[in-house]
Amino acid sequence: MSLSHRPVAEEEIPLICGFPQNAGELFFCFPQATFPLTVPQLREAIARRSDSTVVELNGAVVAFANFYRWETGGCCAIGNLIVAPAARGLGVGRYLIERMMDMAFTKHQAAEVRISCFNRNVAGLLLYPKLGFQPYAIEQRQDNKGNQVALIHLRLPRHPA
Template identity: 75%
Template sequence: MPLTHRPVAEKDIQVICGFPQSEDELFFLFPKAAFPLTPSQLQEAIALRSDSTVAELDGEVAAFANFYRWEAGGCCSIGNVIVSPVARGRGVGRYLIEQMIGFAFSKHQAAEVTVSCFNQNVAGLLLYPKLGFQPYAVEERQDKKGNRVALIHMRLPRNAT
C-alpha cells in the first residue's frame, strides 16, 4: 500500500468533507464546525491554518491534517486530523502525523509539536503516544450536546525524536 502526501488541493475539499461519519467525529476533527462538514467550513479553516496536507493511499485521498499554530523555533500544533472511514486502521493516520512532525521540525524549526485529543477519540489517544507524544494538560470542554468532555493536550519535544 503506497502512501504519499501532498498539499491539499481544491479537488480534495469535497472528499474530505465526507470523512466525518457523525457529529461526534466532526467534533474531534473540528469542534467549531456544524455537521455535516461543508466545503465552505473546511475552506475557511484551511485559509486560517498552515501546511494543510493530505495523505493518499493508492492514489486516493485518505487523510487530512494541518497546523493551527506554527511558530518558527517555537511550537507547531497539529489540528483538523481525520482519516477516511475506508482507510482507518491501515497506518494512514500514523503516516500523516509523522509527515506533520517532519514539517514542524524541518520547515518551521519547531522546538516542539503539540496535538490535542478529546477523551472519546480512542483512535487518537492510542496513536499519539505511539509516536512519542506525552500528555501535559487536560482541559474541560463541552461537546455539541453540552456534555463535559476532556481535551487532552500532548507534546513531542524536538529532542524526543
C-alpha cells in the first residue's frame, strides 16, 4: 500500500464530491454544504480555505482535507476531512491528518492544530486522541434535520505538555 499527498487539482473536485455517501457523512465533513456535494460548493470552500490537500493510495485520489483557519504562529484548524468509502479503515485518514499537522507546524509555524468532530462521528472521536488531540470544548449545534448534536473541539499543541 503506497500513500502520498499533494495539493488538490481542479480536475479532482468532481471525484471528491462523490466521497460523502449520504447527507450525514457530508454533514460530518462540510456542515454548510447540501447533499449531494457539488463541484461549485467544494470549489468555493477550496477558494476560501488554505492548503487543500489530497491523498493518493496506489495512485488513486482517496482523501481530502484543508485548513479553514491558518495563522502563522497561531492556530491551524483542519476541515473538510473526507476519505473515500473504499479507502476507509486503511489508515488513510490518519496519514492525511498527520500530513496536515506537519504542514501546520512547519509551513505555518502553528502553535497548535485544531480539529472538530461531531458526536456521531465515532471513527473520528476514536482516532483523534490517538494522534494526540485532546478535547477542550463542546458546542451545541443542529444537524441538517434540525436535531441537536454536539460538536467536540480538540487541539494538539506544537509541544504537548
